[in-house]
Amino acid sequence: MTPHQVLAVAALGGFAAIVSLLVFAFLAVAVYAAVARLFEIREARREQHRDLKTCRAIHALGTFDRQGPK
Structure with a gap:
């Protein structure tokens, strides 16, 4: 491989590492x-x-009105 090819492969590897x-x-x-x-x-x-x-607990207590408990 020529030095340019080695450089290209290294650059592609570095780019792939950064992307990953x-x-x-x-x-x-x-x-x-x-x-x-x-x-x-x-x-x-x-x-x-x-x-x-x-x-539900409050509702179960029942309410009082003027005539007494409901």
């Missing part, structure tokens, strides 16, 4: 964002479930 590292970093950030979003959704559902349980 960028793709890997992008995928890592995307996976992290997806997992973080899943945890946020999970926590929101837990909070909603707690609120629903509280509302």
